[in-house]
Every structure is written in C-alpha cells, then in structure tokens.
Amino acid sequence: MLERNGLRIAAVSYDSPEVLQTFAEKHGIEFPLLSDRDSAVIRGFGIFNNNIAPGLRAHGVPHPVEYLVAPDGTLIRKYFVPNYQHRVTASEVVLREFGTTGEDAAVVSLRSGALTVEIGFSSARAFAGQEIGFFANFTLEPGWHVYGRPLPTPYAAVSIDFDDSRIVRQLFEPPEARPMKIDALNETLPVYSGSFRGLGSLLLKFPFEAGHTMVTGKLHFQQCSETVCEAPETLSFELPLTIEPFMVAPRTK
Amino acid sequence: MALEIPADLAEKAAIMREFRRRRDAGEPVSEQLYAAHVNATNDHYATGPDPGQHIPDFTLPDQRGALRSLSNLSGPNGLLLVFHRSADW
Numbered sequence: 001m002l003e004r005n006g007l008r009i010a011a012v013s014y015d016s017p018e019v020l021q022t023f024a025e026k027h028g029i030e031f032p033l034l035s036d037r038d039s040a041v042i043r044g045f046g047i048f049n050n051n052i053a054p055g056l057r058a059h060g061v062p063h064p065v066e067y068l069v070a071p072d073g074t075l076i077r078k079y080f081v082p083n084y085q086h087r088v089t090a091s092e093v094v095l096r097e098f099g100t101t102g103e104d105a106a107v108v109s110l111r112s113g114a115l116t117v118e119i120g121f122s123s124a125r126a127f128a129g130q131e132i133g134f135f136a137n138f139t140l141e142p143g144w145h146v147y148g149r150p151l152p153t154p155y156a157a158v159s160i161d162f163d164d165s166r167i168v169r170q171l172f173e174p175p176e177a178r179p180m181k182i183d184a185l186n187e188t189l190p191v192y193s194g195s196f197r198g199l200g201s202l203l204l205k206f207p208f209e210a211g212h213t214m215v216t217g218k219l220h221f222q223q224c225s226e227t228v229c230e231a232p233e234t235l236s237f238e239l240p241l242t243i244e245p246f247m248v249a250p251r252t253k
Numbered sequence: 254m255a256l257e258i259p260a261d262l263a264e265k266a267a268i269m270r271e272f273r274r275r276r277d278a279g280e281p282v283s284e285q286l287y288a289a290h291v292n293a294t295n296d297h298y299a300t301g302p303d304p305g306q307h308i309p310d311f312t313l314p315d316q317r318g319a320l321r322s323l324s325n326l327s328g329p330n331g332l333l334l335v336f337h338r339s340a341d342w
Contacts, residue, residue, distance in 0.1 A: 006330030010321065012313065015340050020316035023340035032321050033340065034313040044309040045301040047336060051293055053266040057273070058294075062336040065300050069334055071327045073307045080300045093333060 002090050005098045007068075009090070014039050014060040068093060079131075091123035092133035092201060099197075101135070108237045113230060114144035115223050119160070121215075125242040129206030132241075136160055136172075136198045136219070146221045148177025148190035155189065156222040156232030158198070164215050166205045174198035184226070210245040214238045265293040308334070 002009055010032040013020070020033040034041075042048050042062040052059045066079040066088050077096070079088040091102050107120035115138065122133035138158070140146065151157045160172045175198065177190030202215075215238065222232040272290040275282050282290075302308050312322040326332050 002333060003328070006328045007333055008326060008328040009333045009335065010315075010326045011335040011337055013337050013339050017314050017316055017318050019341045024316045029316075032315040032326060034315055034321060036313055041309070041311045041313060042336065044311065045336070047299050047301045049294065051262070051265050051296045052269065053262045056266055056269055057342065058269070058338065061338045063295070063298050063300065064338065065336050067301070067308060067334045067336075069308055069323065069327065069332045071323075071329070071331055073310075073323055075302050075304050075306050075308055076331060077304055078300055078302075080298075090333070 001094055001102065005094055005100070007093075007097075010034055012036050012041060012062075014042065066093070068097065088131045089123060089126055089133075091121075091126075092131055095122035095133040095135060096199060099135075101133075106240050108239055110219060110235045110237055112233055112235060113223050114141035114225070115139070115146060115221065117219060117235075119217070119219070119237060119239065121239055121241060124240070125244055126204060127244045128204055128208030128210070131169075131201050131203045134160075134172075134200045134202060134239075136174075136200070137195070138192065138197070139195045140193050140223070142194075143225045144223055145180065145191040145193040145225070146223050148174060148192055151190060152187075156220055157190075158192065159220045160198070160200060160217055161220070162202060162215060162217040164217075166208055166213075167202050167215070168205050169203040170200065172198055172200035182224075182226075204243075208243055210243045212240060212242050215241050265296070268293045 008031065012034045014036055016037060017035045020035055023029065024033055036042055039048055039060040045062070047062040047065055049061050049063050052061065064080065068076045068078070070076055079093065095101055101120055102123040104124040105121050106124060107118050110117045110119065118137045120135055126132045138146070147155050147157045149157045158174055162170050174192070175196055177192055179188050180191040181188045217237055217239070219235045219237065220232065223230050268286070268289045272282060272286055275286070310322065312320050315321050323332065
C-alpha cells in the first residue's frame with residue numbers, strides 16, 4: 001500500500017541485527033529493520049525514553065513515533081500515539097497523504113435533503129491498538145450549505161462521532177470553512193458548500209476481540225439555503241471492520 | 254538535546270518490574286497497575302523533530318547487516334521511518 005504510493009518503510013529499534021533477522025524471517029518481513037544498538041540515533045532524534053532505569057530490559061527504547069520523511073530529509077509529518085500498545089496504520093498515513101484507501105475498505109453513503117455524504121475507513125482490517133483513518137466526502141446541491149466551526153448557538157456544525165466504547169480516541173478534522181454573510185439573519189457564519197472532504201482518525205482499544213465487527217457512528221449537520229434552514233439532523237451509520245488476531249512477538253532468548 | 258533523568262526513576266522501575274513479573278508469570282494485571290505502567294512509560298513523551306525540519310542524518314545496519322541511510326531507504330515520495338520498542342519482546 002505504501003509502495004504503490006512511492007513510499008518505503010523502515011523500522012528502528014535497539015535490537016541487534018541478529019534479533020532483527022530472526023524476527024524478519026519469522027514474520028516474513030522484507031522491509032529494512034534497522035539496529036540502533038546503543039540508541040544513539042534514538043537519542044539523536046530526541047525520543048529516548050528516559051523513564052526506564054538502566055538495568056531494566058526496556059532501557060534504551062524510544063518513545064514510539066513514526067516519521068514521514070521526504071527524500072531530501074525534510075520531515076513531512078509525524079504520527080504518534082500516547083500508549084506504546086497503540087500504533088498508527090500504514091493505511092491512515094496513505095489516506096492522509098494521498099487520499100486513497102484500501103481496496104476492500106467499506107464505504108457507506110448517507111443522504112438527506114440537499115446533502116450526500118460518503119464515509120469510509122482507510123482500511124478494511126486493523127489490529128487492536130492501532131489507529132485507522134476515516135474520510136467523509138460531502139456533496140451539497142447548489143444553493144445549499146452546512147456549517148463549520150466556530151459557530152454560535154443554536155446552529156449545528158458538521159461533526160462525526162463514533163459511539164463505540166472500543167474506540168479510545170477519535171478526531172475528525174473538516175477543512176477550514178468559508179465565512180458567508182447570511183443576509184436574512186444579518187450574520188456571517190462559517191459554511192461549506194459544493195464538495196469537500198474531512199479526514200479523521202480512530203484509535204482502537206487494546207485489547208480488542210478479533211473478528212468481524214460493525215463500528216457505529218453518527219453524522220451531525222444542519223443544512224440551509226439562502227431562504228430555508230432545516231433543523232439540525234443526526235444520521236447514524238455503521239461500517240464493517242475486521243480485527244486481526246493479536247500477534248505475539250517471539251521470545252528469542 | 255540534554256537528557257533529563259527524572260527523579261522518580263526508582264519508583265517507575267518498581268512499577269515496571271512488577272508489571273513485567275506479573276506478565277511473565279501469567280498473573281493477572283490489574284487495571285490500576287496497567288495504568289501506572291503506561292503512565293510511567295509515557296512520562297515526558299517526546300516526539301522529536303517537527304514537520305518542516307530536517308531529520309538528523311543516520312546510518313544503521315539492517316537485519317542483513319547492510320548499512321542503510323535515508324538516501325538508500327527512501328522511495329521516490331519518501332520514507333515512513335518507524336521507531337518502535339523491540340522486536341525481541
């Protein structure tokens with residue numbers, strides 16, 4: 001998935017090349033696993049985990065961070081999650097950087113009045129503890145708009161919530177809304193019209209039971225035209241997601 | 254970057270040892286101990302360089318022993334460089 005988009009992947013840890021070779025062979029990993037035996041590169045990046053006393057097995061590990069680096073060494077973006085059992089997925093990176101999702105990732109289409117919204121995950125499958133991406137493509141008929149933020153009451157801005165206790169952190173980032181003067185109200189409010197896309201991320205709980213599951217969410221919005229303003233609406237939707245069985249790292253010592 | 258050694262290192266080490274002992278022994282880990290372990294591990298969470306900055310140069314051996322650096326790792330659009338804890342445990 002990364003390769004198709006012109007990206008390669010490499011992983012850095014403090015393990016020896018021998019340990020990395022064993023791990024790569026066991027799991028069929030082809031991409032480079034880099035050995036930072038004395039954690040010098042980890043320190044150089046400023047991400048050495050200094051909570052772990054010398055003598056403990058984990059002494060020398062980094063805070064987990066993923067960097068998307070341009071070929072000239074410029075950092076494009078970084079991904080990190082506040083729990084070492086959580087990981088960002090490649091599919092989220094590809095969705096964010098290139099706008100594409102996994103081929104078998106599900107998409108749900110919602111429609112109400114002048115608004116059509118397609119919502120989908122970055123991938124059809126994930127491991128517990130990973131972070132996946134989602135997108136929402138909005139299309140409004142001409143003359144209609146929905147609201148962004150910041151927004152005074154009683155208007156309702158576009159938002160998406162996943163009401164699932166297995167999601168420990170969620171974020172939805174619509175693009176910046178355009179200020180529009182509403183003559184009938186003599187107010188200027190942030191709006192979206194035409195077509196726009198919002199991106200979000202979902203951090204999945206760890207542990208999380210493996211298997212096929214449905215993840216439910218709610219889309220909130222309020223659609224208005226120059227002459228009509230509908231009441232705020234909430235549409236429920238569900239998307240399938242397959243949780244892969246937990247993989248335990250081999251004990252090589 | 255200066256390396257700051259937290260004063261509570263010993264306390265954290267006790268939490269980490271107990272967490273590992275219980276897991277290795279197959280004993281249940283309470284939610285409280287799990288939370289204490291995660292918090293001890295994530296204190297001073299640092300994420301390194303910021304977007305727009307250059308990452309530090311590096312050269313490291315891969316699993317086959319070949320020396321690798323950004324120029325021979327990157328694809329045409331870049332490299333996803335993942336720092337993780339260990340492939341050993």
